[in-house]
Amino acid sequence: MTTPNYPLALAIATARWSNHETARLINERAQRDGYRGIAIDHSRVGRWIRLGEKPRPPVPEVLAGLLSERLGQPFTPELLRLAPGRRVHVYLDAAEHEVLVAVATAANVPVEEYVRELLRSALARLPARPH
Structure with a gap:
């Protein structure tokens, strides 16, 4: 597939x-x-x-x-899905999953893609971490 x-x-x-x-x-x-x-x-x-x-x-x-x-913004092979990224497994209860599916469907976006963007958005708002 x-x-x-x-x-x-x-x-x-x-x-x-x-x-x-x-x-x-x-x-x-x-x-x-x-x-x-x-x-x-x-x-x-x-x-x-x-x-x-x-x-x-x-x-x-x-x-x-x-x-x-x-x-004018940083792109990486991982962000473009041209290289393997790291996977994170998040377990949701049925109601949480239902909401995610409904919102992603309304936006005409695959659920996995919608969740990925939610996580990226949340991570972008975190304070910078020193290296």
């Missing part, structure tokens, strides 16, 4: 890039940065979005860098 990559689709759409433009920019940046053998085409970008396929390194890092520059 395939799962569309909504975060990647949204970032590329926000950048106002087509799949052709995205592929061209990745290829140019990879070549400029000294990576050899990178030859992305528009159909590959489409598979990343529609099917959730994951490109091999260094492509996720290159694309995250391009989107960060274009949109």
Whole structure:
């Protein structure tokens, strides 16, 4: 079963890039940065979005860098779902789960994606932690 990559689709759409433009920019940046053998085409970008396929390194890092520059906010391969993230299991009672499903459905967003954004929003409001 395939799962569309909504975060990647949204970032590329926000950048106002087509799949052709995205592929061209990745290829140019990879070549400029000294990576050899990178030859992305528009159909590959489409598979990343529609099917959730994951490109091999260094492509996720290159694309995250391009989107960060274009949109003026930090993107990582993990945020774009191009690299594995860490999983957190949260157990909800039936009523809590029902509310999450109802709100996500009303927003036309998969429940997992909605919960992920809720958590990110909450974490962004926490005070910065020293390293």
